[in-house]
Amino acid sequence: MTAFDSFPLGQPGFISHILDRAAHLRGDEEKLLALEAHPDARAYVVYRDSLVVRREATGPRALLGLNEARQLGANPGTIFLGLRQGAPVFGMGISPGAVEQLLTRDDAAVSELRGMAMQGVVPASELSAIAMAKSLVNWHQRHGYCANCGTRSAMKEGGWKRDCPNCKAEHFPRTDPVVIMLVTSGDKVLLGRQKHFLPGMYSCLAGFVEAAETIEDAVRREIFEESGVRCTDVNYYMTQPWPYPSSLMIGCTARALNEDIVVDRTELEDARWFDHAEAALMIRREHPDGLAGPHPFAIAHHLLGRWVKGSDRGHGGNP
Structure with missing residues (x-):
């Protein structure tokens, strides 16, 4: 199974919903304690941007039994994420010292979440619950x-x-709102790259929504600040939770009013226009110069892929 199979168009990572959040149970300490003692209770153990996983013949397993998690060194405090088919699921943290001990073991590993998600190692159906665990564990550690x-x-x-x-x-x-935008001008699309991107990769421009700012204003401001391009006709597409550390990516489209680019080098390494044919090659990883679009687990891929398929072409960027 490839990443394109795991994240078909319109279904980026972290959006599946396998849990009933069961928010009505959060204020009942007795019930929460009983859930922790439930024989089918499970947990995701988070360390920074990584997960503690069990190494098994079929591949790494991220969902651990609570006793199993504690035996691997997870912190005793648990975060109630919700119910999965009636069984409780929790998020847990782990100390750096415990992680060092795990690195010497053959039956467990500490694996970077983004890499596992991109490779399809963790089932896409679990990523939303993992995002909840990662965001909440990180928040408690910092607050x-x-x-x-x-x-x-x-x-x-x-x-x-x-x-x-x-x-x-x-x-x-x-949760911090972030706008991410596909900007079009006729049969061309505006993409940029940051210094930390993989070689040859271009993606949609993005930025945080500021205080007392609408989504539409944030789209127009961020595009102009990063590329010097003025935009209109801002439209919403979809959102994607992004647990780095706890953002909500708000996918939008917009139509450019000018094509002259002035790159903000503090934000971007490069920004340029790509025509439809070139963007299609980048999506398929077939560009002759080795250029590529964003990975299918990211919402940027789905914004670009939707346009490449033709649903946005000829409509000024509008859905």
Whole structure:
């Protein structure tokens, strides 16, 4: 199975929904404790941008039993992600020291999530739950103290909240909105590349939505700041959760009003226009110069692939 099979057009990574979030259980500590003791309870163990996995004959297994996770060194605190066919699923963290111990074992590994997702090693159906675990574990690790008074805060509501025992402030996980845009001008599409991209890879431009800014304004601003291109006719396509550390990619299309490019070199290494034929070769990894589009697990691939298929062509970038 290739990445194109795992992430068909319109289905990037991290969007599947195998869990019932069962939010009504988060405030019931007795029920949560009972769920942790459930014989079918499972957990994803997150370390930075990686997962702790069991090495098995059929490949790495990311969903671990709770006792199994603890035996591998996972932290005792668990985050309730939801129910899968009635069985509870949790997210857990792990310390650097425990990870060092795992690196000496043959039956377990600490594997980088993005690489596993791109290679199809982790089933696409599990990626949404893993994204939840990664985002929440990361948030707790970075927000252990009250931002209001500096007192050590406590995990509450199954990990979906932190309370300050001193000033009584409540803290909740946040999701950062990011716009990602396919900009077209007739039969051409605007793509850029950042310095950390793989050689030859070009993708859609993107940027964070700022305070008190609409999605449409963010699209127009980011495109102009990074490329000098003015845009109109901004339209929404779809979203993709992106747990790096906890963003929501808002996929949009827009129509360019000019084609002259002035690259912001602090943001991009390059930006250029590609015609439809060239973009199609990049999507298929058949470009004669070795140029390539974004990977199918990313929403940028689906924005570009949709346009290449023709659903956006001749409509100024509109769906």
